[in-house]
Amino acid sequence: MRETLQLLVQAAVDQLIASGAFPADVRNLIEISDTKNPDHGDYACNFALVASKKIGQPPRKIGEMLAETLLADVDSPFEAIDIAGPGFLNLRLKPAFVAGFLVDILKAGAELPAARLSSSPSLGKINVEFVSVNPNGPITVGSGRGAAFGDALVRVFRAAGYDVDPEYYINDGVNSQQMRLFAESVKSYALSEPFPENGYKGEYVKDVATDVAAKFPTEDLASKEVGWWQARSQELMIERQRSDLATFGVAFNNWFSEQSMHDSGLVTESLEKLKANGSADDECYRAEVVRDGKEEHLEQKPEEAGPLWLRSTKFGDDKDRVLLRSNGRPAYIAGDVAYMESKLGQRKYDKAFIILGPDHHGYIPRMNAVCKALGYPAEKFEIIIFQIVRFLKEGKPAPMRKRDGNIYELRDLIDEIGANAAPSATKEEQQRVGRDVARFFYLMRSHDTHMDFDIDLATKQSDENPVFYVQYAHARICSVLNRAAESGFVINAESVKPEVYELLTHPRELALIKKTMDLPMEVARCAKDYGVHRLTTYAVELARSYHHFYDACRVIQADQPELTKARIAVCQAVAIGLKATFELLGISAPERMDREAPAPVANTES
RNA sequence: GCGCUCGUAGCUCAGUGGAUAGAGCAUCAGCUUGCGGAGCUGAGGGUCGAAGGUUCGAGUCCUUUCGAGCGCGCCA
Numbered sequence: 001m002r003e004t005l006q007l008l009v010q011a012a013v014d015q016l017i018a019s020g021a022f023p024a025d026v027r028n029l030i031e032i033s034d035t036k037n038p039d040h041g042d043y044a045c046n047f048a049l050v051a052s053k054k055i056g057q058p059p060r061k062i063g064e065m066l067a068e069t070l071l072a073d074v075d076s077p078f079e080a081i082d083i084a085g086p087g088f089l090n091l092r093l094k095p096a097f098v099a100g101f102l103v104d105i106l107k108a109g110a111e112l113p114a115a116r117l118s119s120s121p122s123l124g125k126i127n128v129e130f131v132s133v134n135p136n137g138p139i140t141v142g143s144g145r146g147a148a149f150g151d152a153l154v155r156v157f158r159a160a161g162y163d164v165d166p167e168y169y170i171n172d173g174v175n176s177q178q179m180r181l182f183a184e185s186v187k188s189y190a191l192s193e194p195f196p197e198n199g200y201k202g203e204y205v206k207d208v209a210t211d212v213a214a215k216f217p218t219e220d221l222a223s224k225e226v227g228w229w230q231a232r233s234q235e236l237m238i239e240r241q242r243s244d245l246a247t248f249g250v251a252f253n254n255w256f257s258e259q260s261m262h263d264s265g266l267v268t269e270s271l272e273k274l275k276a277n278g279s280a281d282d283e284c285y286r287a288e289v290v291r292d293g294k295e296e297h298l299e300q301k302p303e304e305a306g307p308l309w310l311r312s313t314k315f316g317d318d319k320d321r322v323l324l325r326s327n328g329r330p331a332y333i334a335g336d337v338a339y340m341e342s343k344l345g346q347r348k349y350d351k352a353f354i355i356l357g358p359d360h361h362g363y364i365p366r367m368n369a370v371c372k373a374l375g376y377p378a379e380k381f382e383i384i385i386f387q388i389v390r391f392l393k394e395g396k397p398a399p400m401r402k403r404d405g406n407i408y409e410l411r412d413l414i415d416e417i418g419a420n421a422a423p424s425a426t427k428e429e430q431q432r433v434g435r436d437v438a439r440f441f442y443l444m445r446s447h448d449t450h451m452d453f454d455i456d457l458a459t460k461q462s463d464e465n466p467v468f469y470v471q472y473a474h475a476r477i478c479s480v481l482n483r484a485a486e487s488g489f490v491i492n493a494e495s496v497k498p499e500v501y502e503l504l505t506h507p508r509e510l511a512l513i514k515k516t517m518d519l520p521m522e523v524a525r526c527a528k529d530y531g532v533h534r535l536t537t538y539a540v541e542l543a544r545s546y547h548h549f550y551d552a553c554r555v556i557q558a559d560q561p562e563l564t565k566a567r568i569a570v571c572q573a574v575a576i577g578l579k580a581t582f583e584l585l586g587i588s589a590p591e592r593m594d595r596e597a598p599a600p601v602a603n604t605e606s
Numbered sequence: 607g608c609g610c611u612c613g614u615a616g617c618u619c620a621g622u623g624g625a626u627a628g629a630g631c632a633u634c635a636g637c638u639u640g641c642g643g644a645g646c647u648g649a650g651g652g653u654c655g656a657a658g659g660u661u662c663g664a665g666u667c668c669u670u671u672c673g674a675g676c677g678c679g680c681c682a
Contacts, residue, residue, distance in 0.1 A: 031622080033622065033624080034622085035625085036625075036626085036627095036628090037625070037626075040625070044624085044625085046623095046624065049624080049662070049663085050623095052662075053662090059662080084625080085624085085625050086624085086625085086662065086663075087662085088624080088625070134682070136682095171682065173682080176681090176682060177681070177682075178681075178682055179682085291607095291608065306680080307680055318608085318609080318678085319678090321680095322679090322680045323680095324680090325680040326680065327680085329680085331679095331680060331681090331682095332681070332682050335682095357676095358610080358611070358675080358676050358677080359676060359677065360677080361609085361610045361611075361676075361677060362609075362610080362676090362677045362678055363677095364610080365609090385610080385611075387611060387612070387675085387676090388611090388675065388676070390675085444618090444619070444620085444630090445618085445619060445620085446619090446620085448611075448612085449611085449612060449613095449619080450611075450612055450613090450674085450675065450676095451618080451619080452617095452618065452619095454617095454618080457618085457631085463644080464630080464631065464644095465630095466629090466630060466631095468644055469630090469644070469645090471644090472642085472644050472645080473645095475642075475644090476641090476642060476644095476645080479641075479642055480641050480642085483641055483642095484641080487641095525622075529622095533619095533620085534620085534621095536620095537620060537621090537629080540620095540629075540630085541629090544629090547645055547646070548646080550641085550642095550645080550646090551645075551646050551647090552646095554640075554641065555641060556640095556641050557640095557641090592642090593642090593644070595644065
């Protein structure tokens, strides 16, 4: 709807440019924005303010010229255009123009998020890597934020017209010391051997040990080397991660193995490429950016001979990085180099994203350097950092280090919420509820802000979670539509004559239609700045707008069949909008919700 | 020390450079002979950490500063 208005204003401005009234360089300054105050009309345009200087006229004068041009057409959708305040154009729309968008919504259906005038078939092929937990631990509630965010972003990118591959990077390098220690820990549990120093503790390690023993009952486990244990432990751990993520509603197209690049020779090839283009060498120095006050300069420090250096300082990093250690073993970043080559070179993605937690923000300069060193444009690679989640249990920060045995897993969170919100439901139903609440909770906050996750609040008081508010709106619509169908009202985009929509004149009806039509714009914005959390706000606003409408406008009225049809169309449109939004957030759209007594809580009051 | 991120109501958080800064929770007061009351209506609650700057206009952009979190390996 804004896009339509924008084009109308654009046409008017172009007309004034053609007539010589405005200079040509003002034609890109048009923006259509919301009005917070209903006195300010349906939408506002600040063109007169921003163009004032270039046109050399006072804003109100420009506003008058523009308003006159816009209102000249008898078919104009504007009921009135006021010039207010310092020079805002307050656009007041004819109700029939607003109501007419219902047809577009009903025709678009599930494609509503992608329904933009300027959308093209495909904007490119992109890769989004996220979660990528090392295969020595489970998916924690901390990783849950990255999972919820990354998955929602993937869904938004798809709706925005990209061809997206979500990908999980498996850190399965056989030379990893961490993985070796993990395998030794599993082995010691399985065989009741002495526990390795700084080994991995926790129930999940015992689970893996038990599973290995159960899976290979006839093997002589005691005689197996650590490498054997590492392969099996890792496989079981990845399977557990995959299963937990599936429960959370997250599915990856690719599970990409680090080791596969060592095996295939891609790592070696990629390093050769860097050496050939001068980005890597084994000279005996290390470069580092040194800051002296505000000045900075590159300093070369002598080093022992041996390692192969990535001269990442040439590409904006603050230090050179070791690719091959003095002993010839590849450093971790060698895998990253090959992985970049795999994505941008071999697989030819137009862009590769990596979504990382805040503890990895130091990787940004070096990974950008890797991208450039391999000869790819900087725009083809981007790291998105989400901020830390602090988990509170009983009012205190809940530690969840991977070696203290006290891990709060994502699956635990899902189960706890579900068990509390729907105590007598089936396991599957509980997991659906737990997933919906947890995802919504994670996504309510901007990925770029620190957040507190009060575990007790999310479980014990999950009844108050706004996710139920938005889902209830959907269930309520379904109930009304069912009732309408029983009364013989069956509506689709073709069956209602346009004149019927002119019956929709109530402010809450029109506000509801406008809000539903905002979805494509919201999706476009999210795809641009990755702020997918706005979709939760949007869902709440759309649900609220529906509840307002429901409160003021009775839908089914036997004595007013035409109005009833029109309002059913409104309900259907909102159902489409809500369901599409839920789909983007990865939560379900229940058609009915039955209240259930909350789980009994131990009474600790005296 | 250097770098990244954040600071908005009692709490958790929204907020396209725009008009009188919003929501949920919590607190208080109301609403139903009709489509689902998991709803609706209203009230109280704010020096947008602080100080400068940019401009018609700053919670939003820039600089400085205070506070909080995180990161700075020939680990992965």
